[in-house]
Amino acid sequence: MYTLNLNQMSQNEFLTKYWQKKPVVIRQGFKNFVDPIEPDEFAGIAMEENVQSRLVYKKDGQWQAEFGPFERYEHLGERDWSLVIQALDNFSEEAAALIEPFRFLPHWRLDDLMTSFATPGGGVGPHIDNYDVFICQGSGKRHWRVGDRGQHAELIAHEALLHVEPFDAIIDAELETGDILYIPPGFPHEGVALEPSMSFSVGFRANSAISLLSGFADHLIDNELGGQLLEDPHRQAIANSGEISHQDYQSIKAQLQNLLDDDNTFKHFVGNFLTSAKHELDLMPSDEPFERDEVSELLAIHAIKRLGGLRAFYFDDTIDEGICYINGEQLMFAKEIAPVVKLLCNQLVIMPNDLAPWRDNEQFLDLMIKLLDQGFWFWTEA
Numbered sequence: 001m002y003t004l005n006l007n008q009m010s011q012n013e014f015l016t017k018y019w020q021k022k023p024v025v026i027r028q029g030f031k032n033f034v035d036p037i038e039p040d041e042f043a044g045i046a047m048e049e050n051v052q053s054r055l056v057y058k059k060d061g062q063w064q065a066e067f068g069p070f071e072r073y074e075h076l077g078e079r080d081w082s083l084v085i086q087a088l089d090n091f092s093e094e095a096a097a098l099i100e101p102f103r104f105l106p107h108w109r110l111d112d113l114m115t116s117f118a119t120p121g122g123g124v125g126p127h128i129d130n131y132d133v134f135i136c137q138g139s140g141k142r143h144w145r146v147g148d149r150g151q152h153a154e155l156i157a158h159e160a161l162l163h164v165e166p167f168d169a170i171i172d173a174e175l176e177t178g179d180i181l182y183i184p185p186g187f188p189h190e191g192v193a194l195e196p197s198m199s200f201s202v203g204f205r206a207n208s209a210i211s212l213l214s215g216f217a218d219h220l221i222d223n224e225l226g227g228q229l230l231e232d233p234h235r236q237a238i239a240n241s242g243e244i245s246h247q248d249y250q251s252i253k254a255q256l257q258n259l260l261d262d263d264n265t266f267k268h269f270v271g272n273f274l275t276s277a278k279h280e281l282d283l284m285p286s287d288e289p290f291e292r293d294e295v296s297e298l299l300a301i302h303a304i305k306r307l308g309g310l311r312a313f314y315f316d317d318t319i320d321e322g323i324c325y326i327n328g329e330q331l332m333f334a335k336e337i338a339p340v341v342k343l344l345c346n347q348l349v350i351m352p353n354d355l356a357p358w359r360d361n362e363q364f365l366d367l368m369i370k371l372l373d374q375g376f377w378f379w380t381e382a
């Protein structure tokens with residue numbers, strides 16, 4: 001288990017002073033830090049088909065990027081390259097544990113755990129992210145420079161890398177194992193490995209209005225909503241046929257506004273949207289469907305764990321009506337089991353003791369069967 005230590009700052013002090021405002025180095029944010037994954041296993045994951053990975057290096061002074069899956073690494077040598085895996089939390093239970101200390105932030109804001117292994121001199125180059133990121137230094141050391149927010153010209157050193165021009169540093173620090181660098185969106189930064197090193201980036205992303213709006217449009221189409229035409233049965237004759245009157249403009253705007261104001265529709269969309277997986281899940285559905293008796297017995301001796309990267313959320317005002325959202329879909333359940341559904345959404349692991357009151361509840365057992373059958377939750381050691 002990883003315990004986050006914010007250097008005498010409370011979580012709220014950190015949020016007030018730094019979150020979304022300015023970068024900061026948190027020395028020994030993780031005391032006695034041990035990598036959750038060895039570089040060899042990490043490199044092996046980047047060989048898998050459904051994993052998003054990339055290799056970044058310089059050749060003859062030019063930035064290069066290659067995309068996985070990779071077949072070999074021997075040719076790369078001992079210096080100046082970096083291997084990055086997106087959403088490692090979907091593929092390594094041990095690495096996913098690094099997200100847990102960040103549960104003081106709501107997980108609908110979480111994006112993924114991006115991880116990199118870099119040899120000395122390796123890095124991905126100077127760039128700006130749209131993320132709030134906690135870069136947690138694992139084994140080895142990296143030199144990080146962070147510039148101020150502002151206008152930073154893009155530098156097309158490589159079309160896939162979205163680099164920025166060199167910048168003046170407001171933070172210039174060597175990160176050692178267990179140190180954390182927090183960077184809000186918009187601050188240019190660059191890390192260069194000083195030794196073979198692992199770096200774990202817990203990223204938080206906010207959606208833009210445009211991505212919400214296009215997602216909402218898809219939701220309306222999928223659910224055959226919003227197809228009503230504008231109605232104007234009370235129209236009066238006008239003098240200027242070329243004019244769009246203020247009143248007409250208002251009723252056009254109201255067509256859209258009414259959809260947004262319909263909380264049933266918009267909440268359904270937001271729940272689905274925020275729980276949709278951005279990266280492929282490593283799903284292992286059960287071979288044979290579970291039975292109620294079997295699940296009830298197993299719940300007494302095993303804990304249950306949520307699959308890495310699976311998103312499950314609820315709204316505080318509709319959970320008690322029996323509504324939650326899991327992996328991009330609205331799920332309806334019997335109101336009486338709302339307390340245990342909250343546990344499923346709030347905790348990664350649930351112990352047999354916490355499930356004891358629900359072990360004989362058929363509604364809960366049926367829900368668990370569905371979640372276990374799909375591979376969304378799985379049994380783990382209590």
Ligand code: SIN
Nearest residue numbers: 116123124191199201
């Ligand atoms: C890296 O791990 O090398 C890149 C992390 C980042 O810049 O966000």
Ligand code: CO
Nearest residue numbers: 127128129189
């Ligand atoms: Co970055």
